[in-house]
């Protein structure tokens with residue numbers, strides 16, 4: 001290797017830059033920004049499938065490792081959702097495969113319906 005100091009610096013900077021860009025793009029909370037870009041009053045419902053990771057009925061929350069959702073430009077990822085009604089979580093546990101409908105709502109993603117699939 002015969003790199004001049006400047007080239008090495010440039011290379012290191014470029015690497016740092018691409019690494020930070022990558023870590024931003026797979027941060028679930030970036031979803032919030034995308035929802036805010038949606039037209040005001042839009043209340044589209046999305047349907048997807050995933051694997052339940054954690055259920056928290058008291059907080060009306062569930063963590064799901066979901067499939068890619070092309071309509072939202074979301075890659076597959078694990079993230080938290082809230083549920084409209086605690087009873088939706090009654091028969092769910094970590095490890096269940098589910099199909100669910102949700103709507104972006106404020107800073108949250110609200111599940112309206114969820115069912116276990118095989």
Ligand SMILES: [Cu+2]
Nearest residue numbers: 028074077079
């Ligand atoms: Cu996600």
